[in-house]
Amino acid sequence: MxxxxxxxxxxxxxxxxxxxxxxxxxxxxxxxxxxxxxxxVWQYLSYIGVLEAHLMPAPTVILAKIFEFAGDGSLWGHIGITLYRIFFGFLIGVVAAVLFGSLVGYFRIAEALLDPMLQAFRSIPSLAWVPLFILWMGIAEPSKITLIAVGVFFPVYLNIVSGIQGVDRKLIEVGKIYNFSTFDLIRKVILPASLPSFLVGIRSGLGLGWMFVVAAELMGASQGIGYLLVVGQNSYSPETVIASIVLFAILGKISDSILKKTEEKTLHWQDSYVKKA
Incomplete structure (x- = not known):
């Protein structure tokens, strides 16, 4: 051989x-x-009594509480309404951010007109919007979805503006040399070059959306994972509170993983250090 x-x-x-x-x-x-x-470690510390059960229940107790909610069918209703609010709030926030971010990033006059006002709005704490939205829209779904959309809007907007304004000037000049129209310049040069920043903004916006849904579900909600937090607080049930937090963590991680996988597939053309490693 x-x-x-x-x-x-x-x-x-x-x-x-x-x-x-x-x-x-x-x-x-x-x-x-x-x-x-x-x-x-958490389970062991609970077992030997270092962590008091009425303050920090063991993981097995938290898991039992989640199974209890799943067994009586209420868990799926709470998860479903929370996902519904996140989905539509996220969608509205992203669409609005794409429109305003594209205008501000591409047109200097739009940046001068709109960006100062939007930056001022960005400085307003999320909870400050709650009483105003309740006055305008009541405690029904529109006020909750709008609050989530506000939270999603700003990180996506900032990343779009940064991505567009950070496009290499030489790429624009090459496009003009080849007589690209404004539409072709946007489609073939600006959009691909700013896409990584936009996708990072999408993930950041989704993370803030999960934070804002808690505030949204404190606005007189009768269902949702945030509502379970209130029920746990009012009934002095730490296992319910922690179970709700765990559910937020799991759902947030799953949704972020989906976006991350989408980001990797969308940016497959990038020759980055991480991909080569």
Whole structure:
């Protein structure tokens, strides 16, 4: 057998004897190490009495409470209405941010007219909008969705403006050399160059959307994960409060992972250091 044949044989034997985990599974397992350790420590400290049950229930108690909500069917209603509010608030906030961000980023006159006012609005705390939205729209769904949309709007807007204004001037000049129309310049140069910043803004906006949904569901809601927080507080049920927080964390992580995977596929053309590694 020649040298090449021997190398191939060794490679076949190695592939049969060595099990290699897929990259995605490896990432999930690595990311689960610290949470798993924290859960074990938390359970142990609860078991030996360091953490008082009426203040910090054990993870098994929290899990039992979540299963209790799932068993009586109320969990799915709370999750469903929260996802509904997040989806429409996120959608409205992103659409508005794309419109205003594109105008402000591309047109100097629009930046001079709109950006100072929008930056002033950005400085207003989220809870300051709550009484105003209740006065305008009551405590029904429109006020809650609008509050979430406000939270989503600003990080997406800022990243779009930054992305457009950060496009390399040389790329614009090359487009003009090739006689690109304004539409072609936007579609072929500005949009691809600003897309990474826009996608980062989308993820940041979704994160703030999950924060704002808590404030939104304090506005007289009768359903939702944020409503469970209020129920847990009023009934002095720490397991309900922590179970609600855990649900927020799980749903937020899942939604962010979906956006991250979308971002990776959309920016597959980037020759970045992380992708080469």
């Amino acid at each position: 020649n040298i090449k044949g021997e190398a191939v044989s060794r490679q076949i034997i190695k592939s049969k004897t060595q099990f290699v985990l897929p990259k995605n599974v490896k990432i999930v397992l690595l990311g689960s190490i610290i949470p798993a350790i924290l859960l074990v």
